[in-house]
Amino acid sequence: MLDLKTLAVITSLETICCAIIILYLNRRREYPGVRDIGIGMLGSCVAGMLMSMQGVAPAFLSIIVFGAMTVFSMCLINYGFHLFLNLKADIRICYILTAVSFLLGFYFTEIKSDYTMRVIFISAICFFVFIDNFRILYFRYLPEIKNLCRFNGIVYLFLVFVFLARAALVFFIPEMRANFIMETGTGLNCHYYLSLVTVGTTFISLFMTFVCVIFMILFRLEAELKAKTERLVELNGDRERFLSIISHDLISPLSSIPGIANLLLDKFDTFSSDKIKEFLRDIHSASTRVFSLLDNLMTWSKASMGRFPFAPSENNIFEIFTGIIKLYEEAAKNKSISVVNLIPQNLSAYCDQDMAQTIARNLFANALKFSADKGVIELSGEEKGGAVVFTVKDNGSGMDESTLSKLFKIGERVGKPGSDGEKGNGIGLLIVKELIDKHGGKISVESAKNSGAKFTVEFPAKSIKG
Known part of the structure; x- marks a missing residue:
């Protein structure tokens, strides 16, 4: 007959390999529940090794600890399945059943x-x-993997x-009783075969658990890869459209500068000083637009690729906006x-x-650009629900649905002229959205056509990680 102790050792070693x-x-992926299933399988290996020492090692280890370890490992595998399939689970049940098994x-x-x-x-606990x-x-x-799971x-x-x-059988048939599972000898043939079936079936269940988990991980990885691929294709399409828009915005002002400069070079002596100043203003305006666009592109590129230095600390929002107001003081006066x-x-x-x-500069400049002459820009802020919220509100032209x-969508052209014809590219x-996301914050907009716009930003009030 096949030696039960040898079988227990072999199956334990094979299960260790599966668990590892x-x-x-x-x-690296840390899928919920997989670690618990793996540890549970390792626990069953320890239980199998302890079981193989029955009759040799002290009863405390080979019987009592073995029984508790068996229950613990099976409960942990059960807990892992709950987590992996997004079902409600409580690890305390595992600890309670293990403690009960040990005491009994x-x-x-x-x-x-x-x-x-x-x-x-022990059978009753394992039954449930x-x-x-x-x-x-x-x-x-x-x-x-429906069929495999089933x-x-x-x-x-x-x-x-x-x-x-x-x-x-143990309860009703005296011949099925022994001192421990691994016990063999005269008159214990029925007990031997029952133990053989128990050990064999337990190993098969653990091996099928291993196969099931492997396929679960593979399909999760495949689903994640597919989602990331689709997202990458979407981003690439957005970026292509975005670059197309930007190239148009760059070419327009740049193309005007050489034309004006050539005109000045060819006919400089024939133009009055006022006309020359007008040409120079046009060149200055076009070059300023190009510089502003390139500066924004550089900032956005750094932020989107995570290359923007991120050093969060406590900062006074009132003082930040006070500095921005002073920066745009002359522009605000020009539009009253x-x-x-x-x-x-x-x-x-x-x-x-x-x-x-x-963030504050872009939101304020945006409000200033779309506010009509003699308009009003209102800034407000408060602490709300563990976060700091501030708003920038104007009574300009507003936006339709x-x-x-x-x-905030790459590839969508939203730039439009300001109230005095100021150019914009969005x-x-x-x-703003990229930098707010970096902080784990939120931004929302309320607006309607000819009713102004209200941008609301929510920042964490306490420490965050970049």
Whole structure:
């Protein structure tokens, strides 16, 4: 007959290999539940090794700890399946059942030697664990590997009947009783075959668990890869459209500069000083637009690629906007625009100072550009629900639903002339969104045609990671 101890050692070693493979594949991705399943399988290996030492090692290790370790490993595998399939799970149940198994094993081994009751209680606990494994795998399977999950569930269901049969046979038939699972000898043939079926079926269930988890990981990886590929294709398309728009915005002002310069060179002496000044203003305006566009492009590129230095700290929002207001003071005077700063003087947010200034500058410049002469720009802020919220509101031309839906999207052209014909390309808002995302913050817009716009930014009030 096949030696049960040898079988236990062989199956334990094979299960160790399976567990190590699972843990290795999960070392970087950290899929929920996979680590628990891998550790549970390692625990079952330890239990198998302890079981193989029955009759040689002390009963405390080979019987009591073995029983508790068996329950713990199976409960941990069950817990892992719950997590991986996004089902409700509680690790405390695992600890409680393990503690109960240990106490009952100790009582029916050291205090009252009763092999029958020990088998019945351990079988009862495993019964509920295996039934739940069957329920999860057979009914809550991953659609991509439906048949594999269901087959694994059926294996666990078969294991339920094995443990029930073991408990019933040990309880009703004296010849099925022994001092421990691995015990063999005269008159224990039925006990031997029952133990053989138990060990064999347990190993098959663990091996099928290994196969099931491997395919689960593979399909999750495939789904993630597919989603990332689709996202990459989408981003590439957006960037191509975006670059097409930008190239048009760059070519327009650049093409005018050589023409004006050539005209000045050829006919400089025939132009009056006022006409020359007008040409120079046109060149200055065009070059300023190009510089502003290139500067915005550089900022957006750094932010989108994560190359923008990120050093968050406590920064006063009121002081940041006070500096921005002063920067655009002359431009606001030229359009007779009033600025109302209602931001509390002590309002602070945990943010990168340079990024916060870039955000504030773009939002304020945007409000200034679209506000009509004698308009009003209102700034406000507050602490709300553990976050710092500030708004930039104007009473300019506003935006319709179509324009609102295109904001913050690469490849969508939203730039339009300001109230005095100021040119725009929409890059400023892309920069704002990129930098706010870097902070883990949010931005929202409220606007309607001819009713102005209100941009609301939410920053964390406390420490964050970049």
